[in-house]
Amino acid sequence: LIIHLEKFFLKNNIKNILDAPCGDCAWIEKIFRLDIQYTGIDIVGELILTNKEKFKKNKNVNFYCEDLTEYDKFDNYDLVLLRDFFIHLPLKNIQDIIINLKKSNCKYFAFNNYESVNFNKEISTGQHRKINLLKEPFNMVKPFYKIQEINNENNPDQDNFIYIYKN
Numbered sequence: 509l510i511i512h513l514e515k516f517f518l519k520n521n522i523k524n525i526l527d528a529p530c531g532d533c534a535w536i537e538k539i540f541r542l543d544i545q546y547t548g549i550d551i552v553g554e555l556i557l558t559n560k561e562k563f564k565k566n567k568n569v570n571f572y573c574e575d576l577t578e579y580d581k582f583d584n585y586d587l588v589l590l591r592d593f594f595i596h597l598p599l600k601n602i603q604d605i606i607i608n609l610k611k612s613n614c615k616y617f618a619f620n621n622y623e624s625v626n627f628n629k630e631i632s633t634g635q636h637r638k639i640n641l642l643k644e645p646f647n648m649v650k651p652f653y654k655i656q657e658i659n660n661e662n663n664p665d666q667d668n669f670i671y672i673y674k675n
Contacts (some may be wrong), residue, residue: 509633509657509658510536510538515570516578516672517587520672522586522616523586524545524546524586526589527548528548528553528576529592530553532558532559533548533562541561545568545570545623548572549574549579551573551575551607551628553573556572571660576593576605577597577616579608580604581616582608583602583612585612585614585615585628587615587618587620587672588609588612590619591619591670592620594620596634597634598631606648608636609675612675616653617673618671619641619659620671621651621671622638623640625639625643626643627644628645628646648671651672653675654670655670655672656668657670
């Protein structure tokens with residue numbers, strides 16, 4: 509995923525990204541070596557404090573504690589990455605976030621999509637299910653760019669993709 513994202517960053521002149529939720533940055537910290545301004549947000553305050561301490565020497569990296577279901581500050585980012593997030597939200601929250609993304613002036617936004625899902629079931633916040641944003645109630649169009657997730661060393665997840673949309 510990092511290799512494909514780096515190619516996308518270079519090809520599309522990505523200089524700053526918002527990673528939400530950022531979690532512990534275990535997978536994405538590899539991009540910190542690039543000349544990219546990285547902002548991570550997460551609702552877990554302790555995680556944000558840990559990340560701030562862990563990456564305090566990197567001036568291109570910032571972290572903030574925010575609730576993404578109430579967040580609408582997507583402006584001025586080249587890419588807003590919402591990886592492994594929508595799978596935990598009720599449908600209405602996802603719809604609201606997508607509306608906010610489309611209203612913003614971010615250049616691109618991205619999230620996971622599971623192409624084999626034919627029906628998006630409702631859940632409570634924090635539960636988990638796969639979601640297909642090409643289906644009801646979202647009916648998104650095919651993405652500008654698509655990256656297949658890899659479970660482990662060269663093992664593609666046949667169902668999980670990162671969809672990147674041009675705003």
